Amino acid sequence: MSLPGPTTPSTSHRATLFVLLLASTLTLMAGAVIAPVVGVIRGELGVSGTAAGLILTAHGLSLAIVSPFVGWAIDRFGLRTPLAGGLLLYGVAGGAGLVTESYTALIISRFAFGIGAAAVFVGTTVALLALFQGEQRDRVAGWRSTALSLGGIIWPLIGGALGGLSWHAPFAVYLLGVPVGILTLLVIPAVPPAGRAKGGIVTLLRHQPGLLVFYAFSFFGSFLLYVLAVFLPQRLTEVAVEAPFLIALITTSTSVGGSLIGLFYAKMKARLGYVNLLRLATVAWALAFLLIGLSGQWIFLTVAAFVFGLGSGVVVPALAMMIGESAPVAKRGQAMSLSGTANFTGQFVAPLVLGPVIGATSIGTGFLIGAALSALVLLLLLVFPVMSARAPAEAAGTDKPSTDATSV
Incomplete structure (x- = not known):
């Protein structure tokens, strides 16, 4: 086809x-x-x-x-x-x-x-x-x-x-x-x-352990996104922004940033490659959370939400492609499904993990912790190699060569 x-x-x-x-x-x-x-x-x-x-x-x-x-x-x-x-x-x-x-x-x-x-x-x-x-x-x-x-x-x-x-x-x-x-x-x-695959998800992960890195990054990105979604409105209230419509406009700056950067994703990927995109996104997340944690001005909080969206706008397609290209075609659905599990688990636990910390300290402190975690992830990306490559069929137990079902 x-x-x-x-x-x-x-x-x-x-x-x-x-x-x-x-x-x-x-x-x-x-x-x-x-x-x-x-x-x-x-x-x-x-x-x-x-x-x-x-x-x-x-x-x-x-x-x-x-x-x-x-x-x-x-x-x-x-x-x-x-x-x-x-x-x-x-x-x-x-x-x-x-x-x-x-x-x-x-x-x-x-x-x-x-x-x-x-x-x-x-x-x-x-x-x-x-x-x-x-x-x-x-x-x-x-x-x-x-x-x-x-x-x-x-x-x-x-x-x-x-x-x-x-x-x-x-x-x-x-x-x-x-x-x-x-x-x-x-x-x-x-x-x-694409053909019957031998083994299940455990077999896939055993032969492609690098997928665990991508899932961990997906979890982390979703974790930060929902920290932002849950606690940025509360942070805005602290700086005297209380009108619900204005709060909604500011928080949608994240989606605006993601929408804009997505239009340039193909050129950025061609020039920088997957791993550098992840590094840049992590820098954006760290800067955004640092700005929210330290700033008391709504305009800077809006800029921070926009910058966070820029990072997420490149991470979403990059991770999807890295996972898809690392898995054999016969197990591509299972590989992507674990991304969904990681993604929505991160969303679910975000307020449960940082909520008590923020309750015991302050919202600003919670965002500074998020910035520190982003810096740590960036350091890991700089120190340890992360690669995305097509997995050979025999490595993950497929019965057919790892070729796409369709072509363009």
């Missing part, structure tokens, strides 16, 4: 790219869409603050748990059906909040929603790796990073606007997964399994 190259874009090629990028925007809006109405839900359903918080985090927990199974399904049955099925589940389970009136039913729907979100997260990344090659793959990876960041801006704003109608209304945004799932079945090429 061959997709048309960039010099001769056909209608089917453009449709495939559009659906892939649109589906990618859905992964980052999972919790942000309903965040503005969580307080209202708490009052309407009469639950505690902790129980209300679970509405935002339940999907992340189920996503982290089921991601390896989703990856196995993609490797076993091919790409299109698991991705389309995940999008449909994403839409139906996410949209269930429109009619749900009990807390128990809402939490069950959120756990189911996480399963669909896992398929979307893993499937869109595997699709990028399977359907695009070479320089075009780098360009699309950058565009996908931009799409992810734009999704983190647009969908929450729509959800916030709908929240003015009722606490149920923002859940309607998730219904977008249904038509995108149908479009996936219609326009995404049928990428068959």
